Amino acid sequence: MFPGLTASGNPIDPSQALAPMDAKINKQLADVALNAAKSKGASYADVRIGRYFNQFIITRENKVLNVANTESFGVGIRVIANGCWGFAATNDVTQAGMVKTAEKAVAVAKANAKIGGAPVELAPQQGYGEVSWKTPLEKNGFEVPVKEKVDLLLSTNGIAMQGGANFVNSNLFLVNEQKYFASTDGSYIDQDVHRIYPSFVVTKIDPGAGAFETRRSLSSPVGMGYEYLTPLDSEKVTGVTTRYKKRYDILEDIKAATQQAGQKLAAKSVEPGKYDMVLDPSHLWLTIHESVGHPTELDRVLGYEANFAGTSFLTLDKWKSGNFNFGSPQVNIVADKTQIGSLGAVGYDDEGVKCKKWDLIKDGILVNYQAIRDQAHIIGLKESQGCCYSQSWQDVQFQRMPNVSLQPGKTPLSVDDMIKNVEKGIYIIGDGSFSIDQQRYNFQFGGQLFYEIKDGKIVGMLNDVAYQANTREFWNSCAQVCDERDYRLGGAFNDGKGQPSQSSAVSHGASTALFKGVNVINTKRKIG
Known part of the structure; x- marks a missing residue:
């Protein structure tokens, strides 16, 4: 306590x-x-x-x-x-x-x-x-004894060590904003706002090859209580890895992670070229964050936010045209500060505006931005969209990204069904390194796990994978989005913006999505 x-x-x-x-x-x-x-x-x-x-x-291995x-x-x-x-x-x-x-x-x-x-x-x-307003809680994480939380993390580490991991660390981060x-x-x-984030990193070493590989947890920080760490069997999704829609089983995840870190050591290096990309929500959230969330922030669009991570290519003339093609008709992206379980979920923003949900991209067309009270008149709004936030009492509030999410497809479609129709592709799970330019346009993204798809089947693991595109090219290549049964949240506690810099917590939801003909590069470092 x-x-x-x-x-x-x-x-x-x-x-x-x-x-x-x-x-x-x-x-x-x-x-x-x-x-x-x-x-x-x-x-x-x-x-x-x-x-x-x-x-x-x-924690690390058997130590706190x-x-x-x-x-x-x-x-x-x-x-x-x-x-x-x-x-x-x-x-x-x-x-x-x-x-x-x-x-x-x-x-x-x-x-x-x-x-x-x-x-x-x-x-x-x-x-x-x-x-x-209060975050809906089943179990306040701050009321759970520290020993119980430590025991869970050490048990998590123990599974990894028993599975042959060379190193493992695990962490738990709890937040309460009154x-x-x-x-x-x-x-x-x-x-009264509550958030929680369990995480770990597993490392396996191949001494003979002088190589090592890691696999980070596929957990997401969420706006929930300790119940997040109590998975519901009815929500288990079977497939390449074990996932949960609303809850998280850290013990099952680290068991899979330990095996997969070893598999990554033996995985073949990817051949560069054009591939169809099947992107899991645990990966896609970060691409949404960087290529959709940030460029639709109105202060970036106006050039008010420029020194910290740049402005935006989505200038006002594109929005005013009413027909700017951001993505394919399958791309529907909303901003939402009310989504229960998300990091950004609150009842009212830091200007006292009741939070809401609104469209940013509708059927592939740019239709709106993110605006607060002193920006609303610039784009003809009669009220704020309720996305003002400050990281603490001592920092001034300003426009911050709400939850920005890709909406599920309307036609029933599972991940397995999507993969069946891919001839040459890569299935990516988990987020990795990324790079994006100062106008949020040209980018490169990596991931945690990469699986090769041939003639509708997963045939093995790949390594050294990253894909490159520009924002419009990428989102216009979106051909399919799985239905709401696959919808999950990803997110981050540490979205930085402003000078002096402030951090905010934000979630991004998606179902698994298919992107056609994306350029893939090999990231393996060449020596000599």
Whole structure:
């Protein structure tokens, strides 16, 4: 559990440390800040009181390397004064601290206003009064004894070592964000957000060849509780590897991973050329993230976000044309902040906007972007799309990627049926290295596992595989998408953006998809 201190600095019982923040006290403090901001000339203000818990458990072979618990608590206050934004933050969460910080935020806004520029134009937003939202949980991971979690990880490592692994490490990362938002629009929003991420890496060595291979876990970080690690037999998917749609069996995965790491050592190196690619959701999520999620962020499109990982080729003229061909008619991609179990799932964003779902790519055509309150008017929206986020109370909120997902095919289609119709192809499972240019257009992606397909059958494992394409070429080569029975989430805790950089957690869903005639290269390093 998390040791902590009372307001007077005295230790508190660890069993009480995870008790949620008191919404009544937070409302009183927020009102003090909002009133102070308005009294100093703010035309708008919002307050975010945040309490952030993290737990890290790190193991290697039969040892526990680290168990770390962290807590961060404070408030960020954002205002508009004289038409400009101002922001200030503090860990002094008292009435005096609220007043001082609100006044500082207004002073920053007024200083910014002296530089000039167009005044901030906020999309209208109704106040919701006092509301709350919580990640649906069956089992709070923070309430599970550390010993139980350590035992699971060491058992995981033990399976790998018994299977002949030379090295193995496994980790468990838990997140709890307790967030209270209030604004001059009249919203008082209390949210309790939970996320979990189990992972491992297995390594096998071939001393004679002087080579080694690894296989990372096929788990996904998710917006769930500890129940994620309790798989449901009814959701098991059989095939080349063991997968679960909503739950994850780490013991079964590491058993398969240990075997597959050895198989990779013996796998033949791929022959470069054109192949049909069958991409599993455990791989495809990253391609979606980089080639669809980032280029549809409106601040990148406008050039506001440029230094950190570039802008976007999806400029406004393409959207305004109404017929810009992003992909084939099979490509339907949505943004969604409401998807239960996803990393991005919350009830309200960090501007107090109720979250929603909307189309980005419809039947292959670019139809929308990702926009927040001060961007909505630029693309003619009457309201924000609810995708504003800050990684902590001390960082200013800004436009962040919602869950961006490829929608399942509407015609019944299994992975086995898809593979039966592939003459020359490669089936890729798991994400790997990647590279993409500064406009999110030309890219290269690797993976974890590669299987050769010949005349409709998987005939063996390959190695040294990566595929290259540009975004439009790739998505226009999409010929089939499996139906909703195969739909799964992937994602990341560490999507970086902004200067100073912030990280956010985001999921990307997909069913297995077929891409025709993709260029494959051999990544094997040549010596001499």
